[in-house]
Amino acid sequence: xxxxxxxxxxxxxxxxxxxxxxxxxxxxxxxxxxxxxxxxxxxxxxxxxxxxxxxxxxxxxxxxxxxxxxxxxxxxxxxxxxxxxxxxxxxxxxxxxxxxxxxxxxxxxxxxxxxxxxxxxxxxxxxxxxxxxxxxxxxxxxxxxxxxxxxxxxxxxxxxxxxxxxxxxxxxxxxxxxxxxxxxxxxxxxxxxxxxxxxxxxxxxxxxxxxxxxxxxxxxxxxxxxxxxxxxxxxxxxxxxxxxxxxxxxxxxxxxxxxxxxxxxxxxxxxxxxxxxxxxxxxxxxxxxxxxxxxxxxxxxxxxxxxxxxxxxxxxxxxxxxxxxxxxxxxxxxxxxxxxxxxxxxxxxxxxxxxxxxxxxxxxxxxxxxxxxxxxxxxxxxxxxxxxxxxxxxxxxxxxxxxxxxxxxxxxxxxxxxxxxxxxxxxxxxxxxxxxxxxxxxxxxxxxxxxxxxxxxxxxxxxxxxxxxxxxxxxxxxxxxxxxxxxxxxxxxxxxxxxxxxxxxxxxxxxxxxxxxxxxx
Amino acid sequence: xxxxxxxxxxxxxxxxxxxxxxxxxxxxxxxxxxxxxxxxxxxxxxxxxxxxxxxxxxxxxxxxxxxxxxxxxxxxxxxxxxxxxxxxxxxxxxxxxxxxxxxxxxxxxxxxxxxxxxxxxxxxxxxxxxxxxxxxxxxxxxxxxxxxxxxxxxxxxxxxxxxxxxxxxxxxxxxxxxxxxxxxx
Numbered sequence: 001x002x003x004x005x006x007x008x009x010x011x012x013x014x015x016x017x018x019x020x021x022x023x024x025x026x027x028x029x030x031x032x033x034x035x036x037x038x039x040x041x042x043x044x045x046x047x048x049x050x051x052x053x054x055x056x057x058x059x060x061x062x063x064x065x066x067x068x069x070x071x072x073x074x075x076x077x078x079x080x081x082x083x084x085x086x087x088x089x090x091x092x093x094x095x096x097x098x099x100x101x102x103x104x105x106x107x108x109x110x111x112x113x114x115x116x117x118x119x120x121x122x123x124x125x126x127x128x129x130x131x132x133x134x135x136x137x138x139x140x141x142x143x144x145x146x147x148x149x150x151x152x153x154x155x156x157x158x159x160x161x162x163x164x165x166x167x168x169x170x171x172x173x174x175x176x177x178x179x180x181x182x183x184x185x186x187x188x189x190x191x192x193x194x195x196x197x198x199x200x201x202x203x204x205x206x207x208x209x210x211x212x213x214x215x216x217x218x219x220x221x222x223x224x225x226x227x228x229x230x231x232x233x234x235x236x237x238x239x240x241x242x243x244x245x246x247x248x249x250x251x252x253x254x255x256x257x258x259x260x261x262x263x264x265x266x267x268x269x270x271x272x273x274x275x276x277x278x279x280x281x282x283x284x285x286x287x288x289x290x291x292x293x294x295x296x297x298x299x300x301x302x303x304x305x306x307x308x309x310x311x312x313x314x315x316x317x318x319x320x321x322x323x324x325x326x327x328x329x330x331x332x333x334x335x336x337x338x339x340x341x342x343x344x345x346x347x348x349x350x351x352x353x354x355x356x357x358x359x360x361x362x363x364x365x366x367x368x369x370x371x372x373x374x375x376x377x378x379x380x381x382x383x384x385x386x387x388x389x390x391x392x393x394x395x396x397x398x399x400x401x402x403x404x405x406x407x408x409x410x411x412x413x414x415x416x417x418x419x420x421x422x423x424x425x426x427x428x429x430x431x432x433x434x435x436x437x438x439x440x441x442x443x444x445x446x447x448x449x450x451x452x453x454x455x456x457x458x459x460x461x462x463x464x465x466x467x468x469x470x471x472x473x474x475x476x477x478x479x480x481x482x483x484x485x486x487x488x489x490x491x492x493x494x495x496x497x498x499x500x501x502x503x504x505x506x507x508x509x510x511x512x513x514x515x516x517x518x519x520x521x
Numbered sequence: 522x523x524x525x526x527x528x529x530x531x532x533x534x535x536x537x538x539x540x541x542x543x544x545x546x547x548x549x550x551x552x553x554x555x556x557x558x559x560x561x562x563x564x565x566x567x568x569x570x571x572x573x574x575x576x577x578x579x580x581x582x583x584x585x586x587x588x589x590x591x592x593x594x595x596x597x598x599x600x601x602x603x604x605x606x607x608x609x610x611x612x613x614x615x616x617x618x619x620x621x622x623x624x625x626x627x628x629x630x631x632x633x634x635x636x637x638x639x640x641x642x643x644x645x646x647x648x649x650x651x652x653x654x655x656x657x658x659x660x661x662x663x664x665x666x667x668x669x670x671x672x673x674x675x676x677x678x679x680x681x682x683x684x685x686x687x688x689x690x691x692x693x694x695x696x697x698x699x700x701x702x703x704x705x706x
Contacts, residue, residue, distance in 0.1 A: 038600070039600070048695070048696075048697040048698050049683065049684075050679075050683055051603045051679050051683050052603060054602065054603050054604070054605065054607055054608070055600075055601050055602075055603065057607060057608065058600060058607075059599035059600045059602050059607040059613050060599060060600055060612075060613060061612045065610070073610075074607060074608050074609070074610055075608055079600055192696070192698070194696035194697070194698060195696070196696075196697075196698060201698075202698055203698050317693050317694065317696070350683075351678065351682035351683060351687060351688065351691060351693070352675070352678045352679050352682055352683035352687075353605065353675075353679075353683070354605070354608055356678075356683075358674075358675070358678040358682065359675070359678075362671060362674070363654070365577070365578045365579065365650055365654075365674060366577060366578065366579070366580070366643075366646070366647065366650075367580075369578070369579055369674075369678075370579070370580070373682055373691060374691060374692075377691040377692065377693050378692065
């Protein structure tokens with residue numbers, strides 16, 4: 001076992017939240033070490049290929065699943081520097097005020113420990129830091145916020161064709177808000193609309209962690225280490241404060257990294273897994289778990305993709321993987337089945353992989369598949385609906401009986417949609433076909449259910465008896481242990497989580513920096 | 522294995538490192554097939570089954586090197602694997618998937634037609650795939666047949682259409698991030 005030199009902050013993970021914590025705390029003068037479970041990666045490794053894109057995902061199991069409705073871990077998680085955000089699509093809408101007061105307003109879901117106005121300045125700062133593209137005025141549903149610093153992303157005929165369908169059904173659309181540069185910004189080049197976002201963007205146009213916050217962290221002196229599997233958070237003799245983490249390197253050697261503050265940003269599934277595995281005689285049910293809430297309220301957005309085949313050339317190879325247009329027309333939660341819903345419209349298509357042209361008609365093979373590939377490459381459209389997943393305590397992460405090579409129990413996920421969510425999914429799938437047909441498609445079909453954006457499991461709240469962290473993501477039981485990522489979200493809304501993960505991490509990191517002495521006392 | 526950007530673009534997006542005469546060379550799966558590079562994991566019989574099934578699923582898969590692609594990946598670190606199977610939650614090692622699946626497919630063809638898969642005519646080939654696409658056929662002793670269908674079909678699509686050459690066949694510009702210094706080789 002080796003004991004590394006003690007630092008001010010150890011950050012577990014290198015993804016969306018972790019990179020923000022590392023950058024802001026290093027820039028505030030703290031010594032920071034980041035520990036990444038996966039491998040080292042640089043922008044030059046991000047090849048333009050859907051096949052090579054699979055290197056950005058895990059294969060070795062970290063999670064077993066006994067879910068009726070899968071949370072889609074393998075597709076959502078990330079492997080290596082940048083974590084899951086290295087392959088995220090940079091669709092960055094904001095949570096709405098009502099998402100954060102769901103229990104108070106509707107008697108369903110949960111409340112956040114603060115309201116939208118508290119998070120708004122962090123959304124504004126983040127969009128300025130990374131360079132977001134969009135048209136705030138055309139997003140008539142958008143909560144209060146500064147205008148985007150850059151004009152909207154590209155709209156090809158793909159978006160134009162589908163917009164006709166929404167217009168025919170009186171559903172307004174807007175340019176989709178994206179953390180992708182439509183113009184050069186702060187020394188980074190603009191996007192060339194090549195549709196390779198899922199493979200990881202090496203040009204710097206898409207604000208993945210390797211582009212913005214990891215370089216800032218490293219410039220400010222943070223140290224980043226790969227192949228470090230963190231297995232436990234260590235505590236002092238009284239069990240009241242985190243003292244560091246235990247990790248294993250790629251050779252299987254055990255290490256301890258001690259720090260004044262521990263930030264766990266190891267992804268939504270790994271954070272509760274590590275906390276539950278950190279049980280001691282002082283914390284028999286796992287660390288930071290006096291409420292019994294660690295692992296509970298796991299959420300994953302149900303998603304359905306609606307496809308159409310048209311007579312015209314849709315230019316579906318152009319643009320960004322996350323789409324060109326957005327509608328949140330069906331955001332109001334009490335219209336039909338409870339919950340919000342949005343459509344991301346005109347996703348750039350590639351021939352292969354899970355979201356590719358071939359997979360959209362998985363039933364076809366042989367000459368039928370060849371014919372479909374040729375027609376689909378020219379004339380297909382694609383749009384995906386993201387649907388709110390209501391938080392339920394029964395949807396949870398536990399520790400499995402199965403263990404990894406370090407002897408650490410795997411996570412075990414149990415997740416079933418709420419009845420309202422299931423109704424909303426089916427209504428949305430039906431609506432998708434209506435929209436595509438209204439756009440003039442000669443054929444319309446939709447995908448089976450998918451899952452995006454895993455959240456919850458270590459929710460924040462005002463009441464220490466029913467939540468894991470406070471409003472600044474500090475664990476109620478262990479104030480110098482901070483949880484980064486979507487795991488702290490008490491509700492899922494229907495919007496992509498990465499923007500809010502950044503904003504929440506910035507809020508929490510600034511709080512840590514400003515109140516450092518009190519927190520590390 | 523690490524490719525430079527220039528090597529990657531020049532060789533096509535599925536260039537892999539193959540051992541030949543004591544050294545390692547970069548080849549696309551199609552080139553590896555044409556050069557008859559020896560297989561490292563799959564047996565001759567398994568290669569024949571894999572190529573025959575993938576050829577029914579998407580003609581051109583054999584020539585595009587599907588067997589070399591899969592064989593190469595089965596010999597790689599699973600976390601670096603390029604196989605679509607890693608999305609479907611099947612735990613590595615992936616030989617525990619391919620080996621029983623290929624054996625079960627060979628057996629299925631025999632039980633349905635008393636023929637090897639490569640001897641099936643077009644109609645028989647269609648019936649063969651339809652027998653395993655949506656449910657396990659009788660006496661299927663392997664990971665779920667529909668999963669096998671999805672994985673092998675995706676392997677075929679990867680090598681036939683997931684490359685710069687495949688995009689060209691579809692009339693779609695590849696639009697890699699960094700323009701190649703010369704045309705695709």
